[in-house]
Amino acid sequence: MKKINQRQVEFDCEDIFPKRWSPRSLSPEVTKEDLMKCFEAARWAPSSYNGQPWRFVYAINRTPAWDILKQIPNEFNQKWALNAGALVLTVSRKTFAYKNKPNIHYAHDTGAAWMSFALQAEMQGLYTHAMAGIEYEKAKELLKIPEDYEVLAMFAVGKMGSKDSLPQDLKDKEAPSQRKPVSEFTFEGVFQADKPEEKKDE
Amino acid sequence: MKKINQRQVEFDCEDIFPKRWSPRSLSPEVTKEDLMKCFEAARWAPSSYNGQPWRFVYAINRTPAWDILKQIPNEFNQKWALNAGALVLTVSRKTFAYKNKPNIHYAHDTGAAWMSFALQAEMQGLYTHAMAGIEYEKAKELLKIPEDYEVLAMFAVGKMGSKDSLPQDLKDKEAPSQRKPVSEFTFEGVFQADKPEEKKDE
Numbered sequence: 001m002k003k004i005n006q007r008q009v010e011f012d013c014e015d016i017f018p019k020r021w022s023p024r025s026l027s028p029e030v031t032k033e034d035l036m037k038c039f040e041a042a043r044w045a046p047s048s049y050n051g052q053p054w055r056f057v058y059a060i061n062r063t064p065a066w067d068i069l070k071q072i073p074n075e076f077n078q079k080w081a082l083n084a085g086a087l088v089l090t091v092s093r094k095t096f097a098y099k100n101k102p103n104i105h106y107a108h109d110t111g112a113a114w115m116s117f118a119l120q121a122e123m124q125g126l127y128t129h130a131m132a133g134i135e136y137e138k139a140k141e142l143l144k145i146p147e148d149y150e151v152l153a154m155f156a157v158g159k160m161g162s163k164d165s166l167p168q169d170l171k172d173k174e175a176p177s178q179r180k181p182v183s184e185f186t187f188e189g190v191f192q193a194d195k196p197e198e199k200k201d202e
Numbered sequence: 203m204k205k206i207n208q209r210q211v212e213f214d215c216e217d218i219f220p221k222r223w224s225p226r227s228l229s230p231e232v233t234k235e236d237l238m239k240c241f242e243a244a245r246w247a248p249s250s251y252n253g254q255p256w257r258f259v260y261a262i263n264r265t266p267a268w269d270i271l272k273q274i275p276n277e278f279n280q281k282w283a284l285n286a287g288a289l290v291l292t293v294s295r296k297t298f299a300y301k302n303k304p305n306i307h308y309a310h311d312t313g314a315a316w317m318s319f320a321l322q323a324e325m326q327g328l329y330t331h332a333m334a335g336i337e338y339e340k341a342k343e344l345l346k347i348p349e350d351y352e353v354l355a356m357f358a359v360g361k362m363g364s365k366d367s368l369p370q371d372l373k374d375k376e377a378p379s380q381r382k383p384v385s386e387f388t389f390e391g392v393f394q395a396d397k398p399e400e401k402k403d404e
Contacts, residue, residue, distance in 0.1 A: 011235075011242040013322050018246045033213075039388050040213040043381045044220045045317060048334040048355075050379045056388045065391025090310075097396060105334055108292075108354050111313025115247060118314075119321065120215050132250040132307055143393040152310050153250075177252045179245045186241050186258045189267025191345040194299060 005176040020122040021176035022129040025166050026158025028061040030085025041120030047109035054113035055091040072154055074133040083165050084156035090114055095148050110152055130155040207378040222324040223378035224331040227368050228360025230263040232287025243322030249311035256315035257293040274356055276335040285367050286358035292316055297350050312354055332357040
């Protein structure tokens with residue numbers, strides 16, 4: 001079976017899935033038009049009752065909006081993400097428009113829209129890298145995000161840059177990550193929890 | 203700009219995104235090999251600290267596993283979903299393997315894996331339709347899903363079937379759904395909440 005990006009493919013899916021990965025060495029050539037095509041892909045994601053809870057706040061490097069969004073990655077992520085072409089904050093509405101009822105699927109559905117963005121980016125020759133390490137409270141304050149919305153993540157977008165732009169520790173880690181085998185997360189008609197041993201892993 | 207599936211595309215993304223939609227008239231020709239390719243696509247989704255929280259419990263129509271999973275869609279969804287080729291329950295681990303620490307991104311990341319599955323299915327000529335309307339507690343009991351996992355959704359997979367398999371009310375609704383314009387969910391450097399008028403919509 002094929003190997004893509006040093007990733008061994010077990011079952012023959014389309015190449016775009018193992019081809020997409022999350023480098024930190026990003027270069028700043030991203031245009032608004034580039035982003036719009038990716039948002040268009042995200043737009044067509046499915047969602048519970050077609051609620052479309054995803055919201056994206058973006059900034060392109062060296063524009064006024066950048067000065068706001070660049071404050072949101074944490075100290076660790078600022079070391080590499082500020083070289084990217086764009087930063088996008090993923091926000092999600094926690095309620096439906098209809099009577100403001102709670103939407104229990106907002107994070108799941110917003111993750112689906114984010115994945116569509118990342119795959120469209122990949123097909124345009126762009127790379128994305130999502131960050132959990134961001135200042136959530138600061139993002140809410142800076143952007144005046146009301147209580148019925150949640151800040152879920154941030155991601156950087158760029159062309160592939162030079163590894164030399166990275167600090168040494170990140171340069172050493174710069175490679176596509178591996179995954180557990182399909183048999184460890186799919187089950188036919190039964191559910192199997194992870195073995196307790198795995199919980200003790202360091 | 204192009205129109206695909208009666209969907210007007212605003213920015214020129216790849217066709218697979220507007221092409222993917224969620225019919226209810228599904229036919230039961232799905233093999234385990236078909237599913238495995240889709241799980242392979244899901245496998246390569248990115249996740250916070252590469253935690254890979256997604257788990258999928260599946261059943262193919264007319265197999266012993268089907269008799270378990272077919273009990274999970276609610277009454278409304280049983281009317282159409284039980285004609286499909288496969289049912290897949292989307293489950294997510296809420297903690298990291300590392301010290302069992304809480305993973306705040308489990309639903310977002312599992313949504314990303316689900317989107318990869320749905321797009322791979324589309325590229326194989328299969329259709330998927332996710333359901334929010336399922337018996338969550340029953341699913342947990344039937345499959346003995348422990349507390350550190352959450353049942354997020356279920357989806358049906360199949361080839362395109364005949365509309366005539368659907369009850370009249372669903373037959374009338376069988377069409378790709380529309381989306382809000384890109385300008386309503388993307389913002390440059392500012393955040394804009396939905397207008398309050400929209401919250402009163404019926």
